[in-house]
Amino acid sequence: MAEICLSTKTWRSGAAWFNQQLVASLAEAGASVAYIAPLALPEDREPNHPNVERHIVPRELTDGPKLRRRIASLRRITTGLYLTLMQRRSTRTFIFSIPEPLLFTLPLLIFLRLSGARILLVVHDAKPHAWSLPSWLRSIEWLALWLLYRLATDLVCLTRATAEALTQHFSVRGQKLTIIPHGAFRLGPAAPLPGYGNLLAFGSIRRNKSIREVIEAVLKCRAAGRNLRLTIAGEVTDKAYWRECQSLVARRPEAFDLRLGFVPDEDVPNLLAKSDAVVLAYTDFASQSGVAVLAALAGLPVIATRSGGLDELFERGMAGETIACPIPDDIAAAFIRFYDRPIAEWSAHAKVAGVRIGSTLDWAAIAGQYLRLIRQPTVSAIPADA
Incomplete structure (x- = not known):
């Protein structure tokens, strides 16, 4: 009998890695966990531990005809x-x-509560x-989110923002909120920086990452005699915005x-x-950046800007330069x-900072925070002012 069930639709990229690490850490801390999610990609990210009870959900399709992709998504959802x-039970x-x-x-969630x-x-x-719905239906989507946050017993936030x-x-009332940081993603020992003027914009390409402004900034630097080069790697989520870029x-x-x-691991x-x-020239951003971690x-x-969780990472000692405002000049x-x-x-600075941040974002400590929250007494009914 599993003490905890973690359910997610994620299976690849940083969001899935977060969930896989969380499950593995909870299991390592002694909790029994039922993990409901598609099979990880790459599969070696699977949280293989005796305390993990694995329930595999079909993956969504990322390519192919629209009808096939919709049917695959429906299979994932219903399963x-x-x-x-x-x-x-x-x-x-x-x-x-x-x-x-x-x-x-x-x-x-209504049934579970x-x-x-x-x-x-x-x-x-x-x-x-x-937002998924057009602007004239935005209030419906906002109301759905409002209800989602009321139905949850506890809301775990990755950042103060x-x-x-x-x-x-x-x-949302303060007593319902718990801040537990995003755990560290490790790829191996830090290597010396190449120093060839190559910068990287990595992750899904969205308007709130100010990719267009970053491109303009590179053009300005080159016009001023700086031989900079920018690699843009990630999935396009807004085709109209990407055409501007x-x-x-x-x-x-x-x-x-x-x-x-998609960039394979x-x-x-x-x-x-x-x-x-x-x-990471974020604007209108309140969450944590897995790419920054x-x-x-x-x-x-x-x-980066000091938007959302980036500010907290800079406070923890992350090496880098801050962007005053996500406009080309800045x-x-x-x-x-x-x-x-x-x-x-x-x-040298980034190597030392990486060790420091890794120690403060240790998954074992994070799992302990989740378990203390889970094991504290709470009410089981839906309160009127949830």
Whole structure:
């Protein structure tokens, strides 16, 4: 009989890695965990531990005809919901971390709460990066999120900024919020920085990462005689926005290395090793950046705004330059400040910072925080003012 059930739709990339690490750490800490999720990619990320009871959900399809992809998604959703419902027969505590669409998740959570289950929702983002419904239906989506946060017994936030956003935008009470940081992603020992003027924008390509402004900043630096080059690696989530970016790239194509699409895990170490720093010019951002955590642990400086969890990573000692405002001039200024300092100094600084951050984001300590929260007494019914 599993003490905890963790349910998620994720199976690849940083979000899935977070969930896989969390399950493995909880199991290592002595908890029995039922893990409901698609099979990990790569499969060696699977949390193989005697305390893990594995329930595999079909993966979604990322390529192929739209009808086939929709059918595959429906199979994933229905299988995951069924397995989670069946798990209620033996488990009382459920963790949801990036669950299925709200249309399906809300009825499931209502049933679980009415049955006396305890629900911990890991809030990666208080508000979505991109709303699913058109603007004239935005209030419906907002209401669904409001209900989601009320149905959860506890909301686990990865950053202070996320907790503040939940209070500000959704009036969530402070006693319902617990801040537990994002654990460390380790790829191996830090290598010296190459120092060839290569910067990296890594992860899904979205408007709130200010990719367009980063491209403009690179063009400004090159016009000023700085021989910078930018690698853009990740999946395009907003095609209209990417077309804006492409029009700028076309001005100096030799300054950009485009690697569009999902980046397999085995390619990530080489991508980082060829870069002097990772650029994260976030705006309107309250969550934690898994890319920043990954870069910091790999001994790579981060040139970033102090938005969301990035501010907390800088407070923990992450090496890098801060961007005052995600506009081309300020981003270019941060690039110039970065390269005005000897690359050997950055390399030494980032290596020490990576060790420090790794010790503060240790998964064993994080699992202990989750277990203390899970094992403290709580009410089982849905309170009127949840």
